[in-house]
Amino acid sequence: MRRASPAGRPAAGGRAPRPRDAQPEQLGFEGMPERLFVCTPSRLGAYADCPRRYRYSYVDRPAPPKGPPWAHNSLGASVHTALKNWYALPADRRRPEALPTLLKGTWVREGYRDDEQERAAYRRALGWLEAYVGGLDPADEPIGVERVVAVKTGVLAFNGRADRIDSRPGPHGPELVIVDYKTGRAGLDGDDARGSQALALYAYAAERVFRRPCRRVELHHLPSGTVAAHEHSAESLARQVTRAEETARDIMAAERSVADGADPDDAFPTAPGPRCAWCDYRRTCPTGAALPGKEPWAAVERFAGPATEED
Ligand code: SF4
Numbered sequence: 001m002r003r004a005s006p007a008g009r010p011a012a013g014g015r016a017p018r019p020r021d022a023q024p025e026q027l028g029f030e031g032m033p034e035r036l037f038v039c040t041p042s043r044l045g046a047y048a049d050c051p052r053r054y055r056y057s058y059v060d061r062p063a064p065p066k067g068p069p070w071a072h073n074s075l076g077a078s079v080h081t082a083l084k085n086w087y088a089l090p091a092d093r094r095r096p097e098a099l100p101t102l103l104k105g106t107w108v109r110e111g112y113r114d115d116e117q118e119r120a121a122y123r124r125a126l127g128w129l130e131a132y133v134g135g136l137d138p139a140d141e142p143i144g145v146e147r148v149v150a151v152k153t154g155v156l157a158f159n160g161r162a163d164r165i166d167s168r169p170g171p172h173g174p175e176l177v178i179v180d181y182k183t184g185r186a187g188l189d190g191d192d193a194r195g196s197q198a199l200a201l202y203a204y205a206a207e208r209v210f211r212r213p214c215r216r217v218e219l220h221h222l223p224s225g226t227v228a229a230h231e232h233s234a235e236s237l238a239r240q241v242t243r244a245e246e247t248a249r250d251i252m253a254a255e256r257s258v259a260d261g262a263d264p265d266d267a268f269p270t271a272p273g274p275r276c277a278w279c280d281y282r283r284t285c286p287t288g289a290a291l292p293g294k295e296p297w298a299a300v301e302r303f304a305g306p307a308t309e310e311d
Contacts, residue, residue, distance in 0.1 A: 036157040037248035041198030044247050048197075049275060051254065055268035056281040059255065064284040071111030071121065072299035076183045079125050079222060080146075080163065081106035083181060086133060087145045087164075094138035096130050103129060111296040117303070124303045128183070128222040135225070143167045143176065149205035155245040162202045167212070176214035178202045182221045184299070193219050193230035200240035203232060 047054035056064050082102040086094060103126055112118035144165035151158050164179035178199050182188060193199060199217035207214040215237070219228040254267040270287040278299075282288035 034155075036152060037155055037252055038157045038159075039244075039248060040158070041160045041201055044197065044244055047251050048247055050271040050273075050279070051268040052265075052270040052285055052287070053279060053281055054251065055264065056284060059258075059264075059268070064281055066280040067283060067293075068296045069110035070278070070299070071113075071117075071297040072184060074108035074110045074112070075121055075125060075300055078103060078107045079129065079183050080181055082125075082129060083132075083163075084146050086129075087142060091138050091141075094133070094136075096133055099126060099129050099133065112300070113295070113297040117297060117300065121300050121303045124223075125183075128225075131225055132220070132222050140166070142179075143210065144206075149202060149209045151201075151205035151208050153241055153245060155248050156241075158201055158205060158244070160198065160202055160205065162206065165202075165206055165210075165214075170213065172213075174212060175216065176203075176206050176210060176212050177216045177218060178206060178214065179218050179220055182219050183223060186221065186224050186226075188219050188221050188226070188228040190228055190230050193217050193228045194232075194236075197240050197244060199230075200232060200237050201244060204237045204241055207237075 043054070043058060046057050082099065082105075085102050085106060086098070089098060103122065107122065109118060112121065142164045144162060146161055146163060147165055148159055148161050149165075150160075162178055163181045166177040166179055167174045168177055169175070180196070180199055180202075196217065196219070199219075203214045203217055206212075215232045215234075217230050217232065221228065257267045258264050270285060272287045272291065276282060276285075276288040276291045277294045279285065279288050282291070282293050
């Protein structure tokens, strides 16, 4: 169902949003629990970054066209899947010699400027993977690889796919650790791990799914071979959950206001910033369209040359 704005005009980009509230309404009998907001970390992150981007991604139907695929997303997806498939091998076959086959099998080709740049990125990714698995014990079996964990709170029905969930010995028995692979910018530190709402929500959910403590979260940056870690407390995890619930309430309020007749452009305002240059909806968004964008391969251009410390 398409819903027009109050003035009858379509929303920016020629599309009118279909708020979730335009779907069949759950009756609000007194005492009945309110509907939970079903979400993933990307969904919450999209709104926190820019409400308009959230609208384009999750509300407008049909969704506005995205820009072309990004080479850095292709690179990240290729490396993530190669590592997933590494753990699918029997332990005695988890050797660096397996990596070229794994990476070729999962390689995503989209977004590169040309074959030469793509080959350079492939070589670089293979080098990262070789260095990374050289530091792993092939006999280690994570408790989850690309594992979906889900949890409900009073507001959220959260689900998300963690890159890896390790079980490691702790002072009072096995403890879980959330591992997130990174292939982008260098210089991640403990503050990035501490501030990541996605990692905190994975930890909160994993603790409940597996009924084991899960307080440590780690960002494994493959290009630099560094690990940025943070040890959460029950309180810091609870704070991140509260923040996620606040974001969810804001989203539901924005959707409700559109259902009640507000202008979708006002309910989901733009939040311009450096991220606009990388936004999939830059061409649809009136704010983003006025700003310079990046070429789809801009973030991998440095791989065409020799490795640097920054990589
Ligand atoms: S271009 Fe910028 S302001 Fe527009 S939707 Fe994307 S992030 Fe938001």
